[in-house]
Amino acid sequence: MGDIRISILRGTPGEQYWQEFTIPPTCETVLDALQWIYRHEDNSLAFRYDCRFKHCGLCGVTVDGRAKLACMTRVKDGMEIGPLQNLPLVRDLVIDRSSLPRLTEQLQLYVVPETGETIAGKVSADYFYFARCNECLICATVCPAGKNEGEIFGPFVWVRLAQLYLDPRDKMDRLAQAAELGINGCNGCGECSCAAGINFKKALQLLKGAK
Amino acid sequence: MIVGAGGAGVSTAINLAKEGVEVAVIAKHPAGYGDTRIADGIMVSPGVLPGDSREKFLEDILAAGEGLNDRELVNRFVDYAFRVTAEVERIGHLFRRDERGAFSEEVVSQSGGHQVARSLSSPPANALLLAWALRSSLVRENIDCFEDTLVFRIFSGDGAVHGAAAVSLATGDIYVFESPVVVLATGGGGWLYYPNTDCTREETGDGYALGLLAGAEAIDMEQVQFIPFALAAPASYRGIMVGEPSVAGDRGVLLDRHGKVILDRINRKTRTEVTRAMGEAMLAGRAGEDGSFWLDLTANKQTGEGRKLWLKLRQRGRLAPLKRAYGEAAYNWEKPFPVIPSAHYFMGGLRVDHNCETRVSGLYAVGQVQGGLHGGGRLGSLSLAELFTGGKIAAEHILQTKIGRKVTGNDLNIPVEIESLFGADGKYSPAQLTAELQSVMNESAGILRSEEGLARGLARLQELKECSQDLAIPHHRQFNLALQEALELPLMLLTAEAVLQSALARKESRGAHLRRDYPEQSSGARHVVTRLEESVIKCTWEGVN
Numbered sequence: 001m002g003d004i005r006i007s008i009l010r011g012t013p014g015e016q017y018w019q020e021f022t023i024p025p026t027c028e029t030v031l032d033a034l035q036w037i038y039r040h041e042d043n044s045l046a047f048r049y050d051c052r053f054k055h056c057g058l059c060g061v062t063v064d065g066r067a068k069l070a071c072m073t074r075v076k077d078g079m080e081i082g083p084l085q086n087l088p089l090v091r092d093l094v095i096d097r098s099s100l101p102r103l104t105e106q107l108q109l110y111v112v113p114e115t116g117e118t119i120a121g122k123v124s125a126d127y128f129y130f131a132r133c134n135e136c137l138i139c140a141t142v143c144p145a146g147k148n149e150g151e152i153f154g155p156f157v158w159v160r161l162a163q164l165y166l167d168p169r170d171k172m173d174r175l176a177q178a179a180e181l182g183i184n185g186c187n188g189c190g191e192c193s194c195a196a197g198i199n200f201k202k203a204l205q206l207l208k209g210a211k
Numbered sequence: 212m213i214v215g216a217g218g219a220g221v222s223t224a225i226n227l228a229k230e231g232v233e234v235a236v237i238a239k240h241p242a243g244y245g246d247t248r249i250a251d252g253i254m255v256s257p258g259v260l261p262g263d264s265r266e267k268f269l270e271d272i273l274a275a276g277e278g279l280n281d282r283e284l285v286n287r288f289v290d291y292a293f294r295v296t297a298e299v300e301r302i303g304h305l306f307r308r309d310e311r312g313a314f315s316e317e318v319v320s321q322s323g324g325h326q327v328a329r330s331l332s333s334p335p336a337n338a339l340l341l342a343w344a345l346r347s348s349l350v351r352e353n354i355d356c357f358e359d360t361l362v363f364r365i366f367s368g369d370g371a372v373h374g375a376a377a378v379s380l381a382t383g384d385i386y387v388f389e390s391p392v393v394v395l396a397t398g399g400g401g402w403l404y405y406p407n408t409d410c411t412r413e414e415t416g417d418g419y420a421l422g423l424l425a426g427a428e429a430i431d432m433e434q435v436q437f438i439p440f441a442l443a444a445p446a447s448y449r450g451i452m453v454g455e456p457s458v459a460g461d462r463g464v465l466l467d468r469h470g471k472v473i474l475d476r477i478n479r480k481t482r483t484e485v486t487r488a489m490g491e492a493m494l495a496g497r498a499g500e501d502g503s504f505w506l507d508l509t510a511n512k513q514t515g516e517g518r519k520l521w522l523k524l525r526q527r528g529r530l531a532p533l534k535r536a537y538g539e540a541a542y543n544w545e546k547p548f549p550v551i552p553s554a555h556y557f558m559g560g561l562r563v564d565h566n567c568e569t570r571v572s573g574l575y576a577v578g579q580v581q582g583g584l585h586g587g588g589r590l591g592s593l594s595l596a597e598l599f600t601g602g603k604i605a606a607e608h609i610l611q612t613k614i615g616r617k618v619t620g621n622d623l624n625i626p627v628e629i630e631s632l633f634g635a636d637g638k639y640s641p642a643q644l645t646a647e648l649q650s651v652m653n654e655s656a657g658i659l660r661s662e663e664g665l666a667r668g669l670a671r672l673q674e675l676k677e678c679s680q681d682l683a684i685p686h687h688r689q690f691n692l693a694l695q696e697a698l699e700l701p702l703m704l705l706t707a708e709a710v711l712q713s714a715l716a717r718k719e720s721r722g723a724h725l726r727r728d729y730p731e732q733s734s735g736a737r738h739v740v741t742r743l744e745e746s747v748i749k750c751t752w753e754g755v756n
Contacts, residue, residue, distance in 0.1 A: 012689070028445035035447060038692060039642045046690035050240060050411045051249045053451045053532065055337055058244065071447060072535075090381065091689040097241055097358075101350050110347035111303045122312040123305055128333070131340040160343075167305070 004075060006033060008045070009062075009082030010092045023075070030070040030081060031059055034093070046092035057136030057195065060084050061093050067138040069195050084141045087152055099152040100135060107181075109160045112172045121168040130163035130203060132196045139192045139200070155192045155200045158183065162203035178207040212237065212375060212390040214362045214418065217247035218595060219578025220396030221345040222602025225302060228352045230610055235388065236349065236356045237377055243346035245398050245413045246579070247598065252338040253322065254306070254595040256296045256331045257289070259314050263327050265289060272593070275324050276586025277722045278736030279431055279558075281756045284584045287565040291600035296331065298599045303344035303351075306331040322591035323455065330592040335528065338595065359690075360386065362417070363629070363698045365393055365425040365574070372425060372573040373618045376627045380695055383688030385627055391616040392573045392609055395422055395561065399579040400435075400706050403652045404554035406449040407502075409441055415699045416706035418580035422561040423705060423748075427569035429741040430582040431559035432706075433714035433724045436589060437658050439485040441553030442536045443503035450553040451532050453506070456485050458529070460520045462510035465489070466547060467497035473504065483588070486552050487725050490659025494727065499549065507547035552658050556594065558585040558723065559713065562740065566608035567601050573613060577601035583738075587722015632697050634686035639678045641696035648675055648703055656710050661727040665715040672708050679704065708748050713739045716750040 004025060007018045021041060027033045034047045049059040052071050059070040062082040070081075083089055088096035103109065133156055140154025158178065165174040183204065192200050213220045216238035224234045236242070257268040268289055273280055296306065296314075309317040314331060321328035333340050349356050359381040366373040374389040397418030401410025408414075419429055440453040459465075459477035465488070467473050474480070474488045489504060498504055511517025521544055524530050534542035541548040560582030567575045576582075578598050585593070655668025679700050684693045719733040720726050737752045 026446065029447050032445060032447040039640075039646070043640055043642055043693040044685035044687055044691070046687070046692060048690075050244050050413070052411075052447050053535075055249050055339065056244060056411070058240070091687065094690045100241075101346075101356075104347050104350045108351075110344075110351045114301060114303075114351070119300070119312075121308070122310065123308055125334075127305070128307070128335060128340070131333075131343070132335050133343070134339050135343070 004033070004077045006075065006077075006079045006081060008093070009080070010045070012091050013089045027075055030061065030063060030068070030073045030075045030079070033075045034070060046090075046094045048094055055134060057134030060136045060138050060195070062141070067141045067193070069136065069138070072195070084137060086141045087137060095137075097137070100137075103153070103157065107157065107177070108172060109157070109164065111164065111167055111170045119169055123168065124166050126202070126206070127163060127166040130159050130166070130198065132198055133159045133163075134196050136195050138195045142191045142193065144189060144191060155194070155203070157181070158200060158203040158207060159198055162206045165206060175207060175209055183207050212388050212392065213394040213396055214375070214421070215245070215396035215398060215578070216242035216345070216349070216356060216358070217245035217396065217398055217578065218341065218345060218598030219601055220394070221349060222298070222302070222599045223394050223396060223577055223605050224354050225348055225352055226603055226606030227609060228354050232610070232614065234354050236354055237360050237362055237375075237388070238356060238358050239361050239380070239413050239417075241346075241358045242349055242356050243342040245411055246401070247338055247345065247595070248342040249411060250338040250341075250595055252333040252341065252595075253320070253330050253592045254295070254299065255292065255322070255325075255329055255592040256314070256319075257329050258293050259296070259329055259331065260316060260319055260327065263329055265293075267326055268292070268329070271325050272590050273586075275588040275590040277588055277732075279434070279586030279722055279738065279755060281583035281586070283565045283756055284563070287604060288584055288597060288600050291603055292596050295596045295599050298603060299341070299595075302348040304333065304341045306333050323457070324590045341595070357386065361695060361698055362421065363702070364627070365421045367425040367571055367574065370426070370570075370572055372571055378629060378698065380690060383633065383691070385629065387627065389618050391618050392575070392613050394575040394577055394605055395580050396577045397421070397580045399557040400710070401554045401556070403649060403703055403707055403710075404657075405649050406446065407441070407551055407653055407657075408450045408554040409438060409452045410554065415703050416557070417699065417702045418576065419560060419709060420702035420705035422569060422574065422576060422580070423709065423741070423743050425574055426571045426743075427574055427576070428562040429560060429709055430562040430738050431587070431713065432557075432582070432709045432741055433656075433717050433739060434558035434587050434722050435554055435656070435710065436556040436558060436723045437482070437486050437552045438555045439482055439489060439552050440506055440550040442532055443501055443549035443551045444536060448532065448536050449551070451536075452553060452555075453532055453550055454524075454529060456480050456482060458524060459506065460508060460511040460517045462514065462517055463506060463508040464510070466505040466507055467492055468499045468504075469497070470505070471497075473497065483723060483725065486658040489552050490657070490725060490727070494659065501549075501551075503549040503551050505547040506550045508544040509546065512544050556589055558582070558587065558589055565604075567605040568608060573616070575605045575609070577605050587724070629698070632682070632684050632694055633688065633691070635682050635684040635697075637681035637683045639681055640683055641693050641700055644675055644678055645696050645700060645703065648672070648700070648707060651675070652707055652710070656707070656714055659725050659727050660714045662715065665711050668711050669708065669715070672704060672711065676704055705748075709741045712748050712750050713741055716752075
């Protein structure tokens with residue numbers, strides 16, 4: 001088993017370029033490869049990670065055209081690795097995540113209103129199902145519905161709305177909100193994939209008013 | 212000004228913002244990351260079931276702390292812990308309830324070390340829901356959050372704090388904050404032990420160093436909790452948790468590199484007993500080249516109890532790391548798999564009074580960066596609770612005593628010289644020095660310490676300190692990871708020194724601190740207190756409160 005050669009799309013907006021690296025076969029995941037390159041080859045490489053094992057959602061990259069978590073993807077000879085697509089690029093593999101707080105504010109993606117008390121009420125298992133979203137933004141990169149007023153907008157919004165709809169404390173009409181946001185415009189193309197294993201159809205059905 | 216946007220930082224921020232205080236949260240990563248995000252979401256809620264009491268809870272905490280708990284901190288924590296569930300759910304989190312919507316025996320579990328069931332959970336198996344609630348609460352409360360921003364210095368003088376200096380890792384811009392209150396909520400120092408840690412990238416112990424440099428004291432820094440069983444490979448997964456002694460079931464055994472048994476009846480032993488056995492075995496040369504042992508759980512598959520345990524762990528997602536790292540056979544407990552001990556939590560930390568304030572007026576420490584609450588051992592499921600009790604306690608005190616205070620003095624005019632780091636043309640890469648620091652920590656301040664190992668470690672730290680004056684850093688302003696490491700390095704070196712000096716000073720084995728040359732607990736528990744005197748670390752003894 002010989003060395004592995006990969007290409008990484010680097011640079012800043014308007015000035016991107018591919019750079020090839022040769023990494024040892026001890027590198028098993030894409031994150032392994034990025035860390036190895038940073039430590040031994042080129043410490044100007046910019047990339048993000050945090051927990052190293054699937055949960056936190058910070059290490060999303062594009063691998064051979066598909067959005068993946070770097071920590072969960074086996075690295076292979078000939079791989080092409082780039083930043084998440086359709087999101088504003090900062091440098092190398094780092095994208096701008098500021099659309100997340102902006103969306104949170106615009107769409108009030110938090111419990112409305114805040115009651116100040118613990119509730120005593122049943123909480124459906126589906127609530128916790130949707131709460132698995134780790135905001136990795138992978139789904140946002142592939143949704144062809146793309147942008148909402150220039151901001152990134154992806155299936156994770158439906159997941160949060162579904163979660164809030166099932167939250168017994170939340171009083172906003174999330175179904176109306178979803179309709180206004182164009183949930184009926186989802187053509188069910190199925191391009192969306194979720195790194196946390198959430199089935200978006202569940203969220204869509206719930207928000208469209210299906211039982 | 213709040214440094215850190217995990218549970219401790221955000222909860223403090225919200226408590227202040229709600230009272231109209233102007234708050235800025237500075238976070239090294241995006242908000243809602245750090246160890247809070249990957250916690251297992253299980254939180255203690257004392258008194259949630261009948262049959263619990265303040266006395267029982269107190270008893271359990273003190274038993275785990277092995278004589279080193281600060282009683283004042285524990286009492287305050289316990290008082291607030293009885294109301295903590297409401298605090299956490301206020302920000303948008305929810306714990307699991309039963310079919311009727313109640314916290315009944317069905318959904319309340321008994322965590323390790325607790326004499327009754329009193330822990331709530333929030334599926335799925337980790338605190339992502341809480342992390343989302345924290346992040347979105349910052350937006351709801353309109354709190355200014357400077358993400359991807361690293362605080363590298365705290366300004367203080369005349370026994371009071373004045374503010375801080377930070378750099379945006381996104382743009383390379385420097386920020387100077389003026390504030391009579393700085394709350395350190397920077398988490399622990401697990402990353403000092405990378406790769407032998409399950410902690411996240413931010414946990415470089417920044418707060419301990421920032422606090423010491425600002426004039427605060429630290430307490431019992433040698434108390435580092437290790438999880439006995441973590442993945443050994445592949446490299447990017449090394450240190451990820453496999454489990455506690457309980458995952459070994461009734462029949463699991465720990466084997467050395469020759470296949471000989473080191474330990475059996477593992478699930479009856481404490482974390483410390485297991486890690487001590489692993490430490491002894493390492494010193495006896497029984498570990499593999501990569502420092503690993505083999506955990507053999509195969510015999511469990513032959514008993515009903517063993518198979519039940521496997522199913523329970525699988526359902527909770529606890530076996531996923533095995534499948535990912537080692538494949539189906541290991542996942543099915545059909546063959547032994549390699550494990551290493553992994554740095555998990557710092558019980559020691561910045562010394563505070565019962566208001567979470569250090570001896571520097573206006574400088575507070577909340578969450579894992581705070582020391583003294585857990586003494587020599589943290590009781591399971593307490594770490595999430597302390598983020599919120601601390602956030603409330605600190606905020607209340609700030610509101611009572613610090614509002615209207617103005618920053619005085621000229622300390623903020625100190626030139627903030629980090630421009631020279633961009634494009635620095637020295638000899639050493641920050642990554643290289645950081646890796647060496649991490650190997651010093653693993654060799655000298657791991658699960659089993661000795662005078663000789665600690666002295667060697669301290670000497671190496673001195674060398675690394677000198678090398679860190681001569682760094683090679685790329686010029687990029689945006690997400691310059693080498694610059695980040697260059698700024699963390701002096702803080703990590705100081706924290707490392709505090710840990711090693713404290714470990715050297717404590718000539719006994721107590722709590723999580725195990726000395727090969729002093730295997731017994733000496734009579735009478737005392738704190739090791741660390742401070743900087745004229746830029747030199749000094750450790751002294753003090754009685755326990």
